[in-house]
Amino acid sequence: MSALWAGVRRSLLMKLRYPDFWFAYLAWPVIFPAAYLLTAGALAQGGHGFAGYRADIVSGTLMWMWVNVTCWSVGGALRQEQTGGTLESNWSSPAARWALLTGPALTDIGLSLAGMVLGALECTLLFGVRWAAPWPVAAAVAVASVPWVLGVGLVLAAMVFWAKDVSVMVNLVRGLFMVACGITCPLAVLPGWLQRVGGALPMTYALDAMRGGPWGTDLVRLLGFDVGLAALGALLFAGVEASVRRRGALGTY
Amino acid sequence: MAVVAAAFGRDRRIFFRYRLQILRIVLDPLVWFAPLYFLGRAFGGGPFRDYTSFALLGVAVTSYIGTVMWGIGFSLKQDMDTGVLEANWLSPASPSLQLLGRVVWSLVLGTAESLLSLGLAGVVYGLQGQWQALPRALAYIGPMLVALYGFGLGFAGLVLVVRQANTITDAGQFILSTLSGQSMPVGDLPRGLAALAMALPTTYGLDALRTLVLGGAPLLPLPVEQRLLAIMAAALAAAGAAVFWAVERHVRRAGTLALH
Numbered sequence: 001m002s003a004l005w006a007g008v009r010r011s012l013l014m015k016l017r018y019p020d021f022w023f024a025y026l027a028w029p030v031i032f033p034a035a036y037l038l039t040a041g042a043l044a045q046g047g048h049g050f051a052g053y054r055a056d057i058v059s060g061t062l063m064w065m066w067v068n069v070t071c072w073s074v075g076g077a078l079r080q081e082q083t084g085g086t087l088e089s090n091w092s093s094p095a096a097r098w099a100l101l102t103g104p105a106l107t108d109i110g111l112s113l114a115g116m117v118l119g120a121l122e123c124t125l126l127f128g129v130r131w132a133a134p135w136p137v138a139a140a141v142a143v144a145s146v147p148w149v150l151g152v153g154l155v156l157a158a159m160v161f162w163a164k165d166v167s168v169m170v171n172l173v174r175g176l177f178m179v180a181c182g183i184t185c186p187l188a189v190l191p192g193w194l195q196r197v198g199g200a201l202p203m204t205y206a207l208d209a210m211r212g213g214p215w216g217t218d219l220v221r222l223l224g225f226d227v228g229l230a231a232l233g234a235l236l237f238a239g240v241e242a243s244v245r246r247r248g249a250l251g252t253y
Numbered sequence: 254m255a256v257v258a259a260a261f262g263r264d265r266r267i268f269f270r271y272r273l274q275i276l277r278i279v280l281d282p283l284v285w286f287a288p289l290y291f292l293g294r295a296f297g298g299g300p301f302r303d304y305t306s307f308a309l310l311g312v313a314v315t316s317y318i319g320t321v322m323w324g325i326g327f328s329l330k331q332d333m334d335t336g337v338l339e340a341n342w343l344s345p346a347s348p349s350l351q352l353l354g355r356v357v358w359s360l361v362l363g364t365a366e367s368l369l370s371l372g373l374a375g376v377v378y379g380l381q382g383q384w385q386a387l388p389r390a391l392a393y394i395g396p397m398l399v400a401l402y403g404f405g406l407g408f409a410g411l412v413l414v415v416r417q418a419n420t421i422t423d424a425g426q427f428i429l430s431t432l433s434g435q436s437m438p439v440g441d442l443p444r445g446l447a448a449l450a451m452a453l454p455t456t457y458g459l460d461a462l463r464t465l466v467l468g469g470a471p472l473l474p475l476p477v478e479q480r481l482l483a484i485m486a487a488a489l490a491a492a493g494a495a496v497f498w499a500v501e502r503h504v505r506r507a508g509t510l511a512l513h
Binding site for chain 1: 274276277281283285287289291293294298300331334335416421423427431437441443
């Protein structure tokens with residue numbers, strides 16, 4: 001537990017050390033949805049239906065940002081340690097490796113989730129967004145999404161060990177969520193084959209619940225993804241990490 | 254010349270060493286264009302004659318913003334993290350020339366990315382236009398790129414000062430792309446943002462390209478846009494270089510080059 005806490009503390013210290021911390025968590029979650037809102041406004045030209053559509057865009061873009069930040073922070077932190085030359089020494093210490101990884105990961109997931117909640121509040125005030133889902137449902141979706149988001153992060157961390165690169169892996173994973181989950185439009189707008197791909201991704205159900213879909217069914221599906229992705233992430237990471245250690249490749253990048 | 258070539262060769266070698274990067278370059282345009290494409294479809298194309306082509310040209314031109322910010326500014330941060338920045342800059346080779354080599358590589362990579370995004374996304378999503386007008390558009394794109402890379406030098410200076418580049422690079426790229434009219438006409442932006450947009454070289458470069466290839470009325474008469482772009486190119490190249498040199502002198506004197 002002390003290693004986990006040390007990981008959380010180190011991650012927080014490093015984040016607060018840089019001046020862009022506040023911008024990342026206060027301004028960026030408004031700027032990103034705002035760009036798509038402006039584009040949708042230009043396309044709608046004041047037409048009917050745009051007012052109700054705002055919440056769809058904000059929920060989609062914020063949820064995607066959360067996954068994106070987690071992908072970068074979990075995989076990116078490992079990559080940074082690889083290139084900074086501290087990975088091998090830290091991971092050769094007696095501290096539990098799962099704690100070294102999940103400490104910073106949970107810090108990032110928590111901070112970015114808080115940033116997204118703040119972003120949703122800011123968008124509500126600035127753009128008059130009217131949410132389809134009541135706030136307890138939105139909160140339940142957020143809580144139920146933590147394990148699968150962490151699972152995605154762990155899968156990426158495993159890929160960083162394997163491929164010795166983070167940007168490509170993050171782009172592939174976040175790209176899949178961006179294209180197939182309908183972050184800026186209802187799923188029905190996507191072609192049939194892409195809807196089927198979206199149906200295999202947890203973010204689709206999180207967005208469906210946030211957009212006024214059958215939240216009970218969506219939450220049950222999210223819990224299924226939680227178990228599956230968290231287990232897959234943990235297993236994959238443990239396997240790849242063991243293999244990298246055996247080959248003595250922990251310090252190479 | 255040898256320093257520029259060496260820096261260019263180093264960045265090229267690093268890029269091809271991680272071969273999966275090529276996959277990223279192929280997929281990126283398809284992925285980043287998807288939300289705009291589906292947004293356009295959700296509104297039936299809105300008032301645009303051909304929103305897909307309009308937005309695709311926007312993505313292709315503004316991809317240079319990302320190339321400049323990630324390729325120049327963020328790469329300095331990577332040098333800081335790996336601990337080679339100070340060693341490289343203490344060598345007799347001028348840091349400015351090392352950066353110039355990086356700029357040239359970034360320009361080559363950016364052009365490849367931009368053409369690929371037009372070609373690949375054009376095939377997947379459908380792109381139309383009067384492509385015989387493309388050579389004329391180079392008279393606008395050329396000075397736009399000089400201005401953009403001038404800005405990139407100044408941005409590299411900023412990275413040396415704040416020593417963290419992830420969010421400012423990511424958000425900066427997105428804000429500049431949006432303000433340049435990547436996915437909507439600049440006239441549809443709120444008035445304050447439209448005024449900011451009119452101060453960006455990418456707004457005019459993109460507007461001229463769209464006017465020549467897709468037709469329609471430009472924001473300003475094209476000869477005026479060309480003159481503005483030439484002025485911006487000279488001003489931003491000079492300002493960017495001045496900022497970079499000033500910051501470089503400052504961090505050397507303060508002894509903070511190795512800190513990150």
